[in-house]
Amino acid sequence: MLRARLRKRFPAGPGSAEFALQLDLTAGSGVTVLFGPSGAGKTLTLDCIAGFVRPDEGRILLDDQILFDGAARVSLPPRKRRCGYVFQNYALFPNMTLRQNLEFALHGRPRLERRRRIAQMLERFHLEGLQGRRPHELSGGQKQRCSIARALIGAPRMLLLDEPARGLDAPLRAELYATLRQVRNDYRIPILLVTHDLDECFELGDDIVVVREGRMVQSGIPHEVFDRPASFAVAQLLGLHNLLSVEIVALDPLRKSSRLRYLECEIEGPYFPGHLIGDRVWICVRPRQIMAAPRPSRVAPNQIPVTLERVRERVHGLRLEFSGDLAAEDSNGNADEARRVKDWVVEIPPAAMRLL
Amino acid sequence: MAIDWFPLWLSLRVAAISTAAAVVIGLWVAWLLANREFRGRELLDAAVTLPLVLPPTVLGYYLLVLLGRATPIGRVYEWMFGGPLVFTWQAAVVAAWLHAMPLLVKSARAAFESVDHSYERAARSLGAPEWLTFARVTLPLARRSILAATALAFARSLGDFGVTIMFAGNIPGRTQTLAVAIYEAVESGNGALARTLVLVISAVALGIIWFANRMGARAFGGRRAPEPF
Numbered sequence: 001m002l003r004a005r006l007r008k009r010f011p012a013g014p015g016s017a018e019f020a021l022q023l024d025l026t027a028g029s030g031v032t033v034l035f036g037p038s039g040a041g042k043t044l045t046l047d048c049i050a051g052f053v054r055p056d057e058g059r060i061l062l063d064d065q066i067l068f069d070g071a072a073r074v075s076l077p078p079r080k081r082r083c084g085y086v087f088q089n090y091a092l093f094p095n096m097t098l099r100q101n102l103e104f105a106l107h108g109r110p111r112l113e114r115r116r117r118i119a120q121m122l123e124r125f126h127l128e129g130l131q132g133r134r135p136h137e138l139s140g141g142q143k144q145r146c147s148i149a150r151a152l153i154g155a156p157r158m159l160l161l162d163e164p165a166r167g168l169d170a171p172l173r174a175e176l177y178a179t180l181r182q183v184r185n186d187y188r189i190p191i192l193l194v195t196h197d198l199d200e201c202f203e204l205g206d207d208i209v210v211v212r213e214g215r216m217v218q219s220g221i222p223h224e225v226f227d228r229p230a231s232f233a234v235a236q237l238l239g240l241h242n243l244l245s246v247e248i249v250a251l252d253p254l255r256k257s258s259r260l261r262y263l264e265c266e267i268e269g270p271y272f273p274g275h276l277i278g279d280r281v282w283i284c285v286r287p288r289q290i291m292a293a294p295r296p297s298r299v300a301p302n303q304i305p306v307t308l309e310r311v312r313e314r315v316h317g318l319r320l321e322f323s324g325d326l327a328a329e330d331s332n333g334n335a336d337e338a339r340r341v342k343d344w345v346v347e348i349p350p351a352a353m354r355l356l
Numbered sequence: 357m358a359i360d361w362f363p364l365w366l367s368l369r370v371a372a373i374s375t376a377a378a379v380v381i382g383l384w385v386a387w388l389l390a391n392r393e394f395r396g397r398e399l400l401d402a403a404v405t406l407p408l409v410l411p412p413t414v415l416g417y418y419l420l421v422l423l424g425r426a427t428p429i430g431r432v433y434e435w436m437f438g439g440p441l442v443f444t445w446q447a448a449v450v451a452a453w454l455h456a457m458p459l460l461v462k463s464a465r466a467a468f469e470s471v472d473h474s475y476e477r478a479a480r481s482l483g484a485p486e487w488l489t490f491a492r493v494t495l496p497l498a499r500r501s502i503l504a505a506t507a508l509a510f511a512r513s514l515g516d517f518g519v520t521i522m523f524a525g526n527i528p529g530r531t532q533t534l535a536v537a538i539y540e541a542v543e544s545g546n547g548a549l550a551r552t553l554v555l556v557i558s559a560v561a562l563g564i565i566w567f568a569n570r571m572g573a574r575a576f577g578g579r580r581a582p583e584p585f
Contacts (some may be wrong), residue, residue: 078480095496104492105482220358309462342452 002158002190002300005058006048007070021045021055027190031180033222034194036211037237041167042194045211046160049192050085051078062190064159066279077203084151086161090143092135098146099131105154117153124186125149126181133204140168141175152187158184159191165200177203198239201228210234232282241327242285243356248277257350262301263324264302274316282356289352291321292328295343303345311338324345359552363527363537367557368504370448370533371514377449378456383437385457386464388488401465408458412518415454419523421448448522451512459512461503463567465499501550504571515557 004025007287012018019145021041025032034042047053049067056072063082068075092101102121106114122128125145135143144164151159161180165173181204184191195205201208201222209219217237218230229235235243246269250259253271260269260283275281299305306322318338326346330338374416389401407415424430425440441447445496455566464570479489495502517535524531526540534557 036518050481052480078477079483079485081481082483083481085478087474087478088473089472091472091474091476093475093493096492104479106490107482107484150478150482244539280561 001029001061001063002049003059003061004045004049006045006055007057007058008044008048008053008055018078019214020046020263023211023214023216025209025216026114027189027207028191029188030206030241031191031193031204032207034192034209034211035196035248037196040211041214042196043162044190044261046085049081049132049158049327050083050160051076051081066135081092082154082158084154084159086147086151086159086164088162088164088166090147091136092134092143092147092150097132097134098127098138098142101135101146101149101150102153105150112265117142119151121149126180127280132200133161136206140172144168144172145179148183152183156189158189159187161191161193161282163194163196163199165195165197197311210237212237228354229356235282235284235356239283241287242290242325244283244285244325245280246283248275248279248281249270251275253278263306267302267304267348268350269353270355271310272355283290283353284356285348285352285354287319287327288329288331289349290328291324291347292322292330292344294341299345303347304347305343307342308338308344311335357372359549360528360537363532363534363553364556365532366445366532368446369515370445370452373509374449374452374513375456375506377453378460378513379506381494382457382509383464385463386461386468387494389461390468401461404461405458412516413435413522415484416451416519417448417517419450419454423523424446426562443525443527443531445524448516448520448533451519451523452516454519455485455516456513459509460472460502460505463508464498464502467505468494470501470513471497500571502567507564507568511561511567511568514560514564518579 002025004023006021006025008021010016010019018042021044023041023045025045034041034282040170044053045079046146048055051067053073055070057069058068060068060080062081066072066076067072067081086220092098096104099118102118103114106117122131124180125148127142127146127149130138130142135146138146146193163181165176168176180191180193184204184206193200197200205222206319207219207221208225210217210225212233218225218234225234226238230236239348246260246262247256249261249266251271251274252258256271258271259266260271272279272281273316294307300313304324306324306326308320309323310321312319313322313335317329318335320328320338321332322328322344326345385400385404387396391514420442421427422429423433423441425442430441441450474527475493475497476489479493484492492570516533516534517539520531521536522531524533526536532540534553538550538553538557541547541553
């Protein structure tokens with residue numbers, strides 16, 4: 001269990017704005033994903049926990065051991081923190097063989113134990129027969145597994161991974177995810193993974209912490225965060241579409257419904273407790289929950305007339321992008337047929353609207 | 357004509373010992389400069405660089421003032437070793453060391469700073485103490501630049517004239533190094549001896565520079581497969 005309260009300020013310098021990290025973080029065993037755009041302070045957070053960067057204030061607790069306490073002026077050096085760290089470039093020592101790389105982490109332990117652990121790791125991470133090779137003689141996947149094995153061989157109490165999938169092609173990525181799932185099952189330690197890749201959050205994350213400009217903006221189980229983004233900013237970070245700013249024109253608490261105005265149209269919406277008529281609110285709708293159809297001669301109530309702006313072909317069906325920042329998905333449509341029609345209507349079921 | 361080869365052997369011995377001392381102390385200073393934040397860091401760097409730019413006679417003067425017979429350090433030395441430091445071949449070692457240090461410290465600091473920090477961080481996160489990180493990671497990764505710098509430092513300390521003559525003097529058969537011997541040969545009109553010694557030391561220096569360049573060229577990718585990182 002990791003509990004961290006981190007405060008670190010960087011004054012504005014030439015070419016860089018002021019940056020302040022203010023993050024409170026809890027990570028139990030399992031994978032916690034730190035998700036956010038570049039420059040949000042994700043890697044800085046890892047570096048603070050590993051001890052490479054000293055926070056200005058705060059406290060880092062790992063299984064009831066204090067790694068850092070600003071008030072008590074306690075700061076363990078990295079080598080005493082027992083945090084395995086997997087670097088973006090793997091940082092395998094180029095002057096050592098794979099075996100020596102693993103052995104380096106067992107410095108000071110008896111020979112028999114070293115042998116046993118190395119054999120165990122080689123088997124677990126499918127590296128048998130490669131002991132004598134140097135990093136530049138290994139394939140990308142082997143390097144990746146070796147760096148994870150090296151980080152784990154000393155039995156750390158926590159594993160930190162800095163964008164391990166960055167720059168990997170799809171098969172290697174899949175291999176990495178499989179390895180990390182195995183690690184999650186084999187080791188009951190907190191695993192903190194930094195990424196700006198959404199798929200990774202869903203593939204691996206037991207928990208997700210969304211970070212923006214040095215602060216946590218939301219945390220929770222990935223699909224819950226995805227279903228209920230706490231704010232416009234989070235929804236934007238998650239790459240959600242159909243973020244609509246609507247005006248409440250009527251509220252009916254008895255029928256649990258409301259009337260909303262968007263693009264000069266009035267549509268039915270769910271009831272928004274705690275809001276008043278005249279309020280503007282952000283709602284968010286998933287593209288596949290929006291119903292789109294070519295515009296009939298008479299537009300029915302609750303339908304919004306729009307024009308088609310772009311059709312994107314994707315792996316699973318089409319994405320139709322309309323005027324007014326609306327997007328819908330059509331899983332079995334034909335792109336050419338869709339392009340032929342310019343005028344459409346879209347309908348948003350009230351149940352699909354999520355208030356931000 | 358029989359040539360007295362003593363100055364050559366003395367120069368080689370002095371250069372070897374002073375370079376070895378410069379490597380041991382210089383690497384430590386360079387590591388401090390590259391890794392530790394402390395007050396007076398740039399001052400230390402400047403002080404180490406000074407011998408590169410000061411006139412040799414000034415350095416020799418400083419050495420006499422610091423380590424002469426009347427000074428505290430000079431007295432301690434005399435008490436420990438039973439004789440004064442000045443005007444001995446050991447004094448020539450100190451003079452040569454002074455020339456070797458800046459080359460080593462400057463190059464080693466640059467080499468240490470150019471080592472990708474993620475390797476050192478990885479070593480520390482794996483529980484390695486600082487000395488192990490230095491010995492197994494930093495030093496091997498900076499090895500070629502340091503070897504090149506060591507070769508240059510050796511060549512530099514082989515050729516010192518000014519500091520040596522100020523601090524170790526010119527005693528034939530005892531403190532007369534090659535550079536000093538050449539000076540004396542020219543002064544006394546012994547052209548043949550001067551020519552021979554000049555040719556020998558030029559050849560040695562060329563060889564060393566060739567080695568240093570080879571090391572330097574191979575420091576970043578070279579004959580062995582380039583490091584993938």
